[in-house]
Amino acid sequence: MKGVIDxxxxxxxxxxxxxxxxEFVVDAESLPEDAEEGVWLDLEVxxxxxxxxxxxxxxxxxxxxxxxxxxxxxxxxxxEGSVHDRVE
Amino acid sequence: MREEQxxxxxxxxxxxxxxxxxxxxxxxxxxxxxxxxxxTGISEDDNGDDEYYGxxxxxxxxxxxxSDVPGPDDTVYSSGGNSTPEGSxxxxxxxxxxxxxxxxxxxxxxxxxxxxxGDWQGDEAISYLESEGIEEIDLMILTHLDADHIGQADxxxxxxxxxxxxxSGQSRSxxxxxxxxxxxxxxxxxxxxxxxxxxxxxxxxxxEVLHPDGVPSDTNDGIATRIVFGESEVLFTGDAGxxxxxxxxxxxxxxESDIYQVGHHGSSTSSxxxxxxxxxxxxxxxxxxxxxxxxxxxxxVINRLNDIGADVYGTPVHGTVVIEATPEEDxxxxxxxxxxxxxxPPTLLPGNTLRRIAAP
Numbered sequence: 001m002k003g004v005i006d007x008x009x010x011x012x013x014x015x016x017x018x019x020x021x022x023e024f025v026v027d028a029e030s031l032p033e034d035a036e037e038g039v040w041l042d043l044e045v046x047x048x049x050x051x052x053x054x055x056x057x058x059x060x061x062x063x064x065x066x067x068x069x070x071x072x073x074x075x076x077x078x079x080e081g082s083v084h085d086r087v088e
Numbered sequence: 089m090r091e092e093q094x095x096x097x098x099x100x101x102x103x104x105x106x107x108x109x110x111x112x113x114x115x116x117x118x119x120x121x122x123x124x125x126x127x128t129g130i131s132e133d134d135n136g137d138d139e140y141y142g143x144x145x146x147x148x149x150x151x152x153x154x155s156d157v158p159g160p161d162d163t164v165y166s167s168g169g170n171s172t173p174e175g176s177x178x179x180x181x182x183x184x185x186x187x188x189x190x191x192x193x194x195x196x197x198x199x200x201x202x203x204x205x206g207d208w209q210g211d212e213a214i215s216y217l218e219s220e221g222i223e224e225i226d227l228m229i230l231t232h233l234d235a236d237h238i239g240q241a242d243x244x245x246x247x248x249x250x251x252x253x254x255x256s257g258q259s260r261s262x263x264x265x266x267x268x269x270x271x272x273x274x275x276x277x278x279x280x281x282x283x284x285x286x287x288x289x290x291x292x293x294x295x296e297v298l299h300p301d302g303v304p305s306d307t308n309d310g311i312a313t314r315i316v317f318g319e320s321e322v323l324f325t326g327d328a329g330x331x332x333x334x335x336x337x338x339x340x341x342x343x344e345s346d347i348y349q350v351g352h353h354g355s356s357t358s359s360x361x362x363x364x365x366x367x368x369x370x371x372x373x374x375x376x377x378x379x380x381x382x383x384x385x386x387x388x389v390i391n392r393l394n395d396i397g398a399d400v401y402g403t404p405v406h407g408t409v410v411i412e413a414t415p416e417e418d419x420x421x422x423x424x425x426x427x428x429x430x431x432x433p434p435t436l437l438p439g440n441t442l443r444r445i446a447a448p
Contacts, residue, residue, distance in 0.1 A: 070265070082280040
């Protein structure tokens with residue numbers, strides 16, 4: 001299954017396999033060296049454990065592009081500024 | 089109002105005995121975090137059940153209250169009472185028990201603000217909002233894009249009315265973030281990226297933006313706000329770490345607050361000593377999961393907060409914590425669950441009446 005590294009905190013990585021509704025909390029050092037936040041992985045899972053993880057560069061790039069396009073769309077769709085009253 | 093306060097004062101005295109008999113209601117003193125080692129092996133987090141902790145924060149929830157607090161040593165505690173009368177002119181801050189995650193509802197007399205939205209695998213935040221009869225969120229602030237902070241944002245936007253959402257300008261390559269963006273666009277929700285120094289008013293609340301001053305490079309870093317309601321203040325820093333905290337101290341904006349949501353679920357990467365001393369809260373609340381794999385909260389942080397005289401509450405211990413604050417800075421705390429202090433290590437502050445009553 002595919003998974004994405006959502007966050008790494010104090011050496012602990014949280015890998016989401018969102019399509020499967022699953023989350024794995026793992027030692028970041030057990031993941032490939034270039035596995036950082038936002039990287040997509042091809043996972044082999046047995047039971048509740050990840051037994052192997054490989055960086056999927058193509059998917060990582062594709063997803064990162066989509067994510068920055070998403071933020072761009074948010075900015076474009078909204079008027080400059082907040083609807084709430086600015087005091088200062 | 090004054091008369092009510094007085095009546096409540098009488099109630100306080102009457103209930104002191106009850107506190108002794110009924111068990112211990114109150115904040116934590118140096119609670120020991122679960123010391124399970126987050127660094128061993130690979131395991132699956134099974135915290136994903138749709139467990140629902142809500143069910144209303146009032147009506148029988150144990151309650152302690154402090155009135156007119158000049159300093160921690162003069163703190164007067166009471167127990168009991170329904171702290172949120174209908175048509176209240178108070179601010180009600182609901183630290184929703186969303187497990188190892190964050191979601192806080194700030195309910196003003198006219199407007200609602202939601203800061204973070206629980207974990208992607210749960211539904212505690214949206215269930216709680218529905219059970220509280222919240223129909224409209226005037227402002228949703230997503231401190232940063234971790235899936236334990238933006239998790240239920242898309243469903244809340246789809247199912248409740250959300251007028252505007254604030255994000256820092258970061259992006260994340262998760263489906264959870266993609267669904268959030270879709271929900272914002274499909275529902276025509278306003279979008280704004282607040283920056284240090286911005287001040288807005290939302291209903292009777294004043295929102296002061298303390299961070300960031302640009303799109304943050306650290307993924308934990310994000311939007312920090314101080315919400316001011318009359319004389320009462322509440323501070324939210326999300327998962328911001330040491331460097332963001334020192335940035336906040338460098339600005340001209342005031343961080344001092346009555347109520348502090350303990351940064352990063354009580355992790356020792358946040359709540360630096362200089363920072364918490366400047367915030368100088370009377371009440372601190374952390375949101376974390378029971379027996380979580382991250383060791384949150386860190387004992388160092390809890391002790392640091394105790395040392396500056398703050399009463400510390402935590403969602404793994406107390407369940408949902410609701411704090412009512414009046415514009416005159418009268419503050420009372422209601423918790424979903426009684427928290428027994430019997431198992432806590434004896435790091436009680438000499439000035440704290442409640443803890444003395446509660447200790448066996």
